[in-house]
Amino acid sequence: MKCFAKFLLKHYLRVITKLTLLVHRPVVIAVAGSTNKNFAKKEIKRRLEEEGLTVRANPKNFNTEIGLPLAILHLPSGYNEYKAWLPAIFTSPLRIFQRNFPRFLVLGLGTSDEGDMSYLLSIVKPHISVVTDITQRYKEGFSDMNNLVDEYRLLADRTRNNGVLLLNADNYRVKRIGDNRKKKVVYYGFNKKADPCIVGAQKNEKGQRAKIRHREKEENFQINRFGRHHLYAFLIGVAVKEEVKSL
Amino acid sequence: MFERTKNIKLSVIKQIELEASKYPDAVSLAQGIPDFDTPDFIKRRVERALKRGVVAKYSLSPGLPELRELIEESLEKEGMYYDWEKEILVTAGSIEGITATIMAITSPGDEVIIPEPTYTSYREVINLAGCKPVFVPLDEEKGWGFDIERYREAVTEKTKAIFYCNPNNPTGTIYTKKQLMDLARLAEDNNLFLISDEVYKDFIYDEKEFFSLASIPELRKRVIRIFSFSKAFAMTGWRVGYLHSDEENVREITKVHDSLVTCAPVISQYAAMGALEIEKEKMKKFFEDYKKRRDVMCSRLENLSHVFDFVRPDSAYYVFPRISSRVAEVVGKDLIKGDLVDSWGFAFRLLEKAQIATVPGTAFGPNGEGHIRMSFGRRREDIEESFDRMENIFKT
Numbered sequence: 001m002k003c004f005a006k007f008l009l010k011h012y013l014r015v016i017t018k019l020t021l022l023v024h025r026p027v028v029i030a031v032a033g034s035t036n037k038n039f040a041k042k043e044i045k046r047r048l049e050e051e052g053l054t055v056r057a058n059p060k061n062f063n064t065e066i067g068l069p070l071a072i073l074h075l076p077s078g079y080n081e082y083k084a085w086l087p088a089i090f091t092s093p094l095r096i097f098q099r100n101f102p103r104f105l106v107l108g109l110g111t112s113d114e115g116d117m118s119y120l121l122s123i124v125k126p127h128i129s130v131v132t133d134i135t136q137r138y139k140e141g142f143s144d145m146n147n148l149v150d151e152y153r154l155l156a157d158r159t160r161n162n163g164v165l166l167l168n169a170d171n172y173r174v175k176r177i178g179d180n181r182k183k184k185v186v187y188y189g190f191n192k193k194a195d196p197c198i199v200g201a202q203k204n205e206k207g208q209r210a211k212i213r214h215r216e217k218e219e220n221f222q223i224n225r226f227g228r229h230h231l232y233a234f235l236i237g238v239a240v241k242e243e244v245k246s247l
Numbered sequence: 248m249f250e251r252t253k254n255i256k257l258s259v260i261k262q263i264e265l266e267a268s269k270y271p272d273a274v275s276l277a278q279g280i281p282d283f284d285t286p287d288f289i290k291r292r293v294e295r296a297l298k299r300g301v302v303a304k305y306s307l308s309p310g311l312p313e314l315r316e317l318i319e320e321s322l323e324k325e326g327m328y329y330d331w332e333k334e335i336l337v338t339a340g341s342i343e344g345i346t347a348t349i350m351a352i353t354s355p356g357d358e359v360i361i362p363e364p365t366y367t368s369y370r371e372v373i374n375l376a377g378c379k380p381v382f383v384p385l386d387e388e389k390g391w392g393f394d395i396e397r398y399r400e401a402v403t404e405k406t407k408a409i410f411y412c413n414p415n416n417p418t419g420t421i422y423t424k425k426q427l428m429d430l431a432r433l434a435e436d437n438n439l440f441l442i443s444d445e446v447y448k449d450f451i452y453d454e455k456e457f458f459s460l461a462s463i464p465e466l467r468k469r470v471i472r473i474f475s476f477s478k479a480f481a482m483t484g485w486r487v488g489y490l491h492s493d494e495e496n497v498r499e500i501t502k503v504h505d506s507l508v509t510c511a512p513v514i515s516q517y518a519a520m521g522a523l524e525i526e527k528e529k530m531k532k533f534f535e536d537y538k539k540r541r542d543v544m545c546s547r548l549e550n551l552s553h554v555f556d557f558v559r560p561d562s563a564y565y566v567f568p569r570i571s572s573r574v575a576e577v578v579g580k581d582l583i584k585g586d587l588v589d590s591w592g593f594a595f596r597l598l599e600k601a602q603i604a605t606v607p608g609t610a611f612g613p614n615g616e617g618h619i620r621m622s623f624g625r626r627r628e629d630i631e632e633s634f635d636r637m638e639n640i641f642k643t
Contacts, residue, residue, distance in 0.1 A: 035312060038320060061524045076526075112299075137312055140301050206464050207328065227319075227330030 006066075009085065013069035016092045017123055020073060024101040027247055028124050029240060030109050032117070032155050033132030033174070036229040037063070037108040040132055043237035044106045051241065054102040063110035065119055072105060072124075074098075104244070109155065113141040117151040121158045127247055129159040130166040130236055134173040149173050159183060164243045166236060169194035186243065188235040196235045201228075214238055255371050259610035263594060267604035274633045275604040276621040279416065279565065282629075283481040283533065285518070292521025293514060302514040308505040309497075310337025310489070311516045317523040318489055326462045327472075333494040336501055337519070339511045340486040341446050341475035342368055347503040348471050348490065349376045349410075352440050357407040362393050363612025364567065366416045366444070370612070373410075381406070384614035387569070390558050391418035395429040402433070408440035409433075414447040414457070417567045417611050417620040419560020421451065424458040431460055434469055440496075441470045446488070447563040449479040449530075452538050455561045461491065468493040471500070478564075478624075479530070480522040487515035537564055540623040540630060547634035554641045564624040567608065569617055577641055587617030594619055601636040 021028075029044060031037050045057045058071030070077055073095040075088045107124060111117045131152050142148040156165050156177050164184045168174040169191035178185040187194045196214035207224040210231055223234055260278055267273040296302050309315065312331070319331035329335055338344035345368075353359065355377030361369050363382045373380040383401050385391045398409065409430060414421045434441050441460060451457050461472035475488035488511075490500065510516075544566055548557050555568035570588040578600070582592040590607035597603050597619075608615030623630060 035316060038316070135312070140299060205467075225328050226334060227332055229330075229332070 009089070010065050012089070013066060013073070013092065014123055016096065017069040017072050020096045020098075020101075021124065023096055026101065026103060026105045027128075027244065028126045029104060029106045029128045029130070029244075030124065030126035030155060030159070031106065031130045031132065031236075032109045032111065032152055033130075033168075034135040034137040036132040036232060037110075039225075039229055039233040040130060040236045041106050041108055043233040044130075044240045047237040047241045048104055048106075048244065053104055053244075054100070055104045055106060056102040057106040058108055061110075063108040063120075064116070068107060068109070068120055068123060071107065111148075111151040112138045114143075114147055114151070117154050121154065126155070126159050127163045128166065128240060128243055129155050129163070130240070131155070131168060131174045131177060132232065132236070133168050133171045145173075149177070153177055156181065163247075166239050166243070168232065169197075184243075186239050188239050189232065194235075196238045198231050198235065201231055210234065212238065214242075251375065251377075254374050258367055258371075260367065260606050263598070263604050263606055266595070267598060267602075270598065270602045273598065273602040273604055274625075274629050274636070276623075276625060276630070276633055277604040277606050279478070279622050279624055280483050281478060281481040281564075281624045282626045285481050285485070286522075286525075286529075286533075288525050288529070289480060289482070289518050289521035292524070293518050296514065296517035302517060304513065306337075306510045306513050306516060308510050309335070309501055310511060311513070311520070314516050314520050314523075315489075317520060318491070321523050322491065325459070327459065327491070328464070329467075329491040330494065334497050335489060335491045336497050336504060337487065337489045337511045337516055338473075338504060339488075339508045339515075340477060341444060341473050341488040341490075342372070343486075343504070343508060343511075344473045344475075344488055344490040344500075345369070345410075345442070345444065346372050346375070347500045347507060348442055348473070349373060349378070349408075350503045351500040352471075352496070353378050353407045356405065358403060358405045359407060360398060360401050360409045361612070362398075362411050362415075364391075364415075364417055364608060364615035364618070365412050365611055367610045369410055369412075369444075378407070379405075382612050382614070384612075385415070385418065385420070387558065391415065391420040391567075392422065393426055393430075395426070395433060398430065398433055402437050402439070406437065406439060408442055410442040410444070412444040412446075413459070414445075414450065414562030416447060416563055417565045417606070417608075417615070418558065419447075419563040419565055419567070420558075421455055421457055421561045424456070427458060427460050431463070431466055431469070439469070441466070442473065443470060444473045446473070446475040446478050448474070450534060450537060450564060451562050452541060453561065457562075468495065471496055476519050476522050481533075482515075482518060482522070485512070485515040485518050487511050487519045489519075537623065540564070540625075540627055541566075543627060544621065544623045544630055544634075547630070547638075551634070551637060551641060554637070564622055566621050566623065567611075567615075567618050568621070570619060574641060584616075590616055590619055597637075601633070601640050603633045603636055 041057045045055045048055045062071040109120045166186050167178045169187035169189035190198045199211040201210040263277045315331035315335045357378045358381045359373045360381045370380045383397045460470045471492040473490045477483040557568035578596040582589040594607040606620040608618030
């Protein structure tokens with residue numbers, strides 16, 4: 001009974017979401033990877049909003065078959081309470097024609113089992129796709145590492161032909177996703193060939209001081225967060241801000 | 248033989264519970280256990296992890312990366328910025344985090360200052376590490392706040408850390424920003440660590456302001472902040488918590504953590520993920536219920552003003568009333584020691600006469616004498632029943 005209800009809900013939300021996207025035609029920026037999706041999403045959102053653009057990003061774990069449509073439709077989850085789902089079910093059709101739908105959607109796409117990405121990509125077709133990294137995390141849902149990587153390859157395949165792939169140049173599994181692509185690929189990271197690239201970073205009391213090279217210019221930034229993943233998120237923000245100009 | 252453990256005592260709270268179990272109609276206000284069950288959304292998260300077969304193996308020693316990432320995000324919302332890869336450690340409850348911290352930052356013979364009355368197990372952990380707990384009394388007249396001069400006087404060459412619980416157990420006091428900043432300056436002047444146990448930080452009533460020194464970037468090398476999922480999410484049995492500090496500190500604490508437990512129970516780490524994934528709004532009802540119970544307990548205590556004087560708690564789920572010597576006629580004159588009532592004797596007499604389990608104040612340090620701790624984490628019916636019984640035996 002529970003599985004059947006979930007099946008119905010999943011497909012109902014999918015249809016409503018697809019109709020909503022058809023009506024509003026937002027620019028979709030997909031963020032996938034084993035770690036750092038949420039920090040990257042936040043940074044992209046911050047950067048785009050700085051430019052005066054309207055942006056909606058999915059909250060932390062709203063990146064699955066049911067969470068993603070809820071995020072796009074801007075509806076709350078009922079979690080495990082049947083009653084709590086009723087408002088989402090009844091109000092979702094109204095979302096198709098909602099006013100002030102944002103111009104940009106920044107969506108984390110989660111994959112923990114084979115086929116997850118395929119389902120999510122049946123709902124959205126990204127203009128820009130970011131792959132943060134690929135680690136051992138979630139490997140248990142796949143027969144081997146190659147199958148896990150294939151999920152991200154599929155994302156690269158299904159990104160619009162005139163779109164952009166943003167790939168982490170420091171993770172060889174991610175980097176290779178960009179091989180032999182006809183669409184534009186941007187590599188970011190510490191790797192010297194990456195652009196944008198971190199030339200140097202120093203931890204300080206408030207966070208990190210980083211020197212970043214982008215399009216042959218070097219600039220210093222203070223990032224008030226700790227950890228290498230925030231440097232990557234910063235680079236992703238820089239790259240996305242640049243790439244949306246050409247969309 | 249047993250040199251290390253000879254001065255370690257079993258928890259007084261457990262002793263009281265053991266004694267209470269002999270009375271068939273005993274009502275317990277002793278243990279700090281929420282009477283709620285772990286919320287369903289946390290159980291569902293664990294069920295999913297079990298079905299996926301991901302809980303049977305060790306995790307990395309600092310904890311599951313996905314959990315630590317969620318912890319970093321949750322800290323960010325509270326204005327605290329820590330790197331999940333190097334600065335956050337998932338522990339087997341807060342007490343394991345406390346033990347690993349004390350073992351890592353001290354050497355035998357060092358002194359650790361603790362304001363008291365405070366949580367009973369701090370003293371035992373400090374003793375276990377071969378260190379000396381130095382008690383600094385809190386001031387009941389100032390709502391159990393602290394006086395910085397008393398800390399200054401307590402600092403010696405051997406002092407390594409000041410270890411406090413904020414909000415405090417058993418008094419429910421929230422230390423003010425000024426008090427904590429004074430403490431930070433004292434720690435800076437004397438090169439001390441500050442260990443802040445904040446397991447009750449979600450139990451704040453009447454919109455009181457809560458401040459943590461871990462939110463000051465300049466103090467990150469000095470402050471080690473400890474949190475547990477036990478109280479805020481009714482997960483005492485899952486044994487999972489975390490600590491965070493600058494990477495230099497966490498690296499050393501992780502060595503002890505690894506040798507003590509290898510990693511926190513993986514199934515419980517998934518439960519912790521469930522707790523952090525849920526919207527905070529979903530937990531609101533839970534805390535509102537505690538506030539109602541506090542109000543019930545305080546109002547019933549007011550009816551017993553000839554027996555107890557108390558400071559209304561701003562946080563946690565305990566009241567720590569002072570026992571009036573006027574109760575001597577009921578509980579026995581032998582319990583009166585000067586101005587104070589022997590709290591140990593009083594707690595046992597209360598158990599004998601009314602079958603109500605409470606915790607004697609001495610369990611929380613010398614300054615706790617003359618008080619008992621009552622928990623309003625228990626069912627409202629239990630609170631009402633225990634006060635009906637007390638009103639019966641302490642008739643004016």
